[in-house]
Amino acid sequence: MGRMPIVTGLSPNEGPPGTRIKIRGENLGQSPQDLIGLTICGVDSLLTAEWKSANKIIAISGPIKGKGDVIVTTRSGGIGTCNVTFKGYHIATIGPMKESAVWVEETELFSWGRHSLSPSSYQQEDPLGLSVEDTEKKIPEDDLLQFYPRKNGDITSDGFAPGWFLLENHHATSFNDLQAGLVHLRRKVQGQKEGQLSFLKANIGAVMDQLDTLVNLKEKYEADLPKFGHEPTLKLEKAIKESEHEARKLFDDVLNRKDRAEKTRNALNVLTRFRFLFCLPCVIDRNVKKGDYDIVINDYIRVKNLFHKTDVPIFKTALNEIEKRITDLQVKLHQDLQTMPITVEQQKRLIRYLVNLEAPYDSAWDAIKARSEYINKKFSLIHNYHKSMDKQESKSKPGSASKYSKYKEISSIEVAVIPACINLVDEICLSIKETFPDLWKIGQAYFSGELQCKIEAGRQVEYKHMVMNVIETFCKYVRASLIPTTLEKNDKTQYGSLTLPDRDEMVLYLPELLQQVRSTYSTFIKLDLPSEALDIISQLLLDLRIHCMSLIFQQTTEQIKQLNENWKINYSGKYTGVTGLPLKFLSFIEDLIQAIKESVLITEQREIILFENQLAQKEIEKQLKNILTAFHNVLHQLSSSEDYDEFENGTPVVSQLIGTPVSSHKTGSQSSVPIWEHRLLIILSNCLFVKTTVLDMVAAKFRENNFPALDGIISSAKDRLEQLEKSILDKYLEQKSDPLVGTIEPSMYLGRFDWHLAVPPNDIRPYVKECINNLINVHSEIIHISPTLLNAVLPQVVETVAEELYRLMSCVQKFSREGAVQARADISALSDILAGYSTENAQVHFKEALEVIPSLDRTDQILVEDILRQCKARMKIQVMCLKKKC
Incomplete structure (x- = not known):
């Protein structure tokens, strides 16, 4: 859509009906065909409008009275606006002696040899050719006498003062208008001089x-x-x-001439009797000028039937004159037949005339060739015009060597320019829809015998080649403008591809152009063309649909690549524990499917179902794979961008016993971005949600809209997401488990404790409680982010803790009886409390750790059970936190 037309100036801005108005403004149309409406003070004036340029239109005002706007409407820009007004008024008459806001065409005052020599005849009302200003605003004569004493403003007077004349008649006229008036006056004087001299020079002899x-x-x-x-x-x-x-x-001589008079009388009788023959040349000339060719043909046939065998010399002379005029008429009709544009009915009528006149032409075949050449020539003109426009646009755009963009900054103003290739396809489709049906109709009339012409051998093959050539040329121009990659090298050179817009802009125009080509295809189908010809356009349509689908996919892929995470978790609604990223991805897929469904999947008459084509199937599989890969890369990139400045104030630890409390968030930070461990959990939750829900919804959406089966691609995407989940989980465990496990050993031997010391046990050791609290912290963190991740993450942390405890127990060189009781109570407490999240490996590690500890007698075993009972009672809340919910 072009820019809206704006009217910024009118010259003149008032006048009676019939005033010639110069309308100036911006975006007043790209061509005369683009101008579709013009109203002056509400009166339609389109019929009198003459389009000059995009900034100028000339029109004649209608029967208007009063002030109103001048509104211009264009096909490309729509209904415009007006910054000025025009005032219409009615006056009785306008002549050279009456003031008017418009220029009055004046007759020559100096006609050679016929003008009066009186002084008044040399005086003009306005020698400068400008409008006479309002007399009420003139400068008083007394004031002018002060400036020009003993002078006046009369041109014929000896005391004529130019300054007086200008102040009296043009005191408010601009300097530019005065300059134009001076040029007008010089031209008038020069014309008068040249008129007299040229007459004398031309007639000097x-x-x-x-x-x-x-x-x-x-x-x-x-x-x-x-x-x-x-x-x-x-x-x-x-x-x-x-x-x-x-x-x-001499009277006597009259009698002698009587015999000669009788002979003359007889000759006149012959002339009168055969007046039709002798007057026919003049009659033919007169009827040819009128265009009454039927009368000419009837008269000619009548004369031939009457006099074609005559031997009378005078009759032969008259017939020769008639034949000369008929030959000239045949040439004229043959030229008119081949002069385009012309309707089929007009061509048929001219062919009938030529056949009746027995013209030495194959007139019907010449008409067919003329139409074919006209179509190809029009294609070439359209292409050359838009190619030149494309070069102008490339030169006018700053940085034209860079990638084409829909909007270019020119003098800090953004102007939307429709690319030349888009306009070319649009015009060439309209052109072939207007011209090709006539070529097909005249051809069918020729071969069906309607035109009553002799059909020479081989004409059908030549006509078929002609039609196929027109259709192939049309398709190649469209391909060169939109999908030049589908053309061969020679065709690219011949048809010359134009500058293609970028992908996003092409996506805007391509669906509409696809409809234009479809409309053209529908026109051809209605003409009942052979399948061989229709298949050429059908293949073009298929390639355009695949290209359009590919561009829409590519655009969506780029949009997905630009996705960013806002880290806001949804705690309510249908989907909880995830951010808006997966749903945004799903929304892009839905928009993609809707766009393809509206523009590509529509199958009209005699069109191939898109996904029955193998090339289309391969293309959609490729593009869907690219989309899923792009979203996988977004998740992978988010999981790889660790913020290493997070702990710049000091490395946090998770041990409360060594002096630093557990911290799950940045201390004193006001950032909305969560810490690295939380981000990993969020990404992990999103990956799990995409794998289990979103991808299945994507597959269902494609199935609902009759896309081909894409289960293999979806399955492959799930496998890659599963690998990504494992990678993210390893990173989280590295970030969370390693510090947690690393604090167990220092906390275990805190206060110079050792397992061979005889310290009576009465409770589990503090490192066990700390370990449980740290696991509760991890449990809380996971619950806060996404409860669905609990069974995937916490068992891995428990397994790491169990493995570390087994290692530490294995490293103890000697246990005292009390140390063995303490160790067994500690390991048993951890094993029981963490049983809900213990994997088989964790249980094995706990069991192996207990096996490392020396065996206890019955008394020590009762002591261990008592310690465990008291521990669980005191840590009832912690136990409930780590109890697995069914």
Whole structure:
């Protein structure tokens, strides 16, 4: 869609009906065809409008009265606006002696040899050719006398003062208008001088002959005065009487000429009888000028039937004249037949005329060839025009060597420009829809015998080649403009691809252009063309649909690549524990499917179902794989961008016993971005949600809209997400488990404790409680992010803790009886409390750790059970936190 037209100036801005108005503004149309509406003060004036350029239109005002806007409507920009107004008024008459807001066409005041020599005839109302200003605003004559004493503003006066004249008649006229008036006055004076001189130059011989004749006449008259006296008429009277006498004597000669008169009379009778034959040349000329060719043909056939075997010389002469005019008429009709544009009915009528006149032309075939050449020539003109426009756009755009963009910054103003290749396809589709049906109709009339012409051998093959060539040329121009990669190298050189817009802009235009090509295809189908011709356009449509689908996929892929995480977790609604990233991805897929469904999947008459084509199937599989890969990369990139400045104030530890409390968030930070461990959990939750829910919804969406089976691609995407989940989980465990496990050993031997010391046990050791609290912290963190991750993450942490305890127990060199009781109570407490999240490996490690500890007697075993009972009672809340919910 182009820019809206704006009217910024009118010249003049007022006048009566019939005023010639110059309309100036911006975006007033790209061509005369683009101008579809013009109203002046609410009156439609389109019929009188003359489009000059995108900034100028000339029109004639209609029967308007009062002020109103001048509104211009264009096909490309729509209904425009007006910054000025035009005032219409009605006056009785306008002449050279009456003031008017418009220029009045004045007759030449100086006509050679016919003008009056009175001074008033040399005086014009306005020598400068400008509008006379309002008399009420003129400068008083007394004031002018002060500036120009003994002067006046009368042009014919000896005291004429130019300054007086300008102040009196043009005191408010601009300097530019005065300059234009001066040029007008000089041109007038020069024209008058040139008119007199040119007349004398052109007739100098005749003037000199006239002067010589007058001189000779005068000399002879003066010479005859002595001879004939002052009364020459007396001798003239005598001569007349003598002539009368001699004439009477000649009466006898009349009788002698009687015989000759009889012969003449007979000749006149013949002329009268055969007047039709002798007058026919003039009648033919007169009817040809009128365009009454039927009358000419009827008269010619009638004459041929009557006189074609005559031997009379005068009749043969008349027939020769008629034949000359008929030959000229045949040439004229043949030229008119091949002059485009012309309707099929007009061509048929001209062919009938030529057939009846027995013209030596194959007129019907010439008409077919003329139409074919006209279509190809119009294609070439459209292509050359838009190719030149494309070069102009490339030169006018800053940084034209860079990638084409829909909007270019020119003088800090963004202007939307429709690319030349888009306009070319649009115009070439309209052109072939207008011209090709006529070519097909005239061809069918020729071969069906409707035109009553002789059909030479081989014409059908030649006509088929002609039609196929037009269709192939049309398709190649469209391909060169939209999908040049589908053309061969020679065709690219011949049809010359234009500058292609970028992908996002092409996605905007391509669906509409696809509809244009579809409309053209529908026109061809209605003409009942053979399948061989229709298949060419059908293949073009298929390639355009695949290309359009590919561009929509690519655009969606780029949009997905630009996705960012806002880290806001959804705690309510249908999908909990995830951010908006997966749903945004799903929304892109839904928009993608809707766009493809509206523009590509629609199958009209005689079109191939898109996904029955193997190339289309491969393309959609490729593009869907790219989309899923792009989203996988987004998740992978989010899981790989660790914020190493997070702990710049000091490395946090998770041991409360060594002096630093557990911290799950940045201390004193006001950032909305969570810490690295939380981000990993969020990404892990999103990956799990995408794998288990979103991808299945994507597959269902494609199935619902009749896309081909994409289960393999979806399954592959799930496998990659599963690998990504494992990678993210390993990172989280590395970030969470390693510090947690690393604090067990220092906390175990805190206060110089050792397992061989005889310290009576009465409770589990503090490192066990700390370990449980740390696991509760991890449990809380996971629950806070996404409860669905609990069974995937916490068992891995418990397994790491169990493995570390087994290692530490294995490293103890000696246990005292009390140390063995303490160790067994500690390991048993951890094993029981963490049983809900213990994997088989964790249980094995706990069991192996207990096996490392020396065996206890019955008394020590009872002591261990008592310690465990008291521990669970005191740590009832912790036990409930780590109890697995079914």
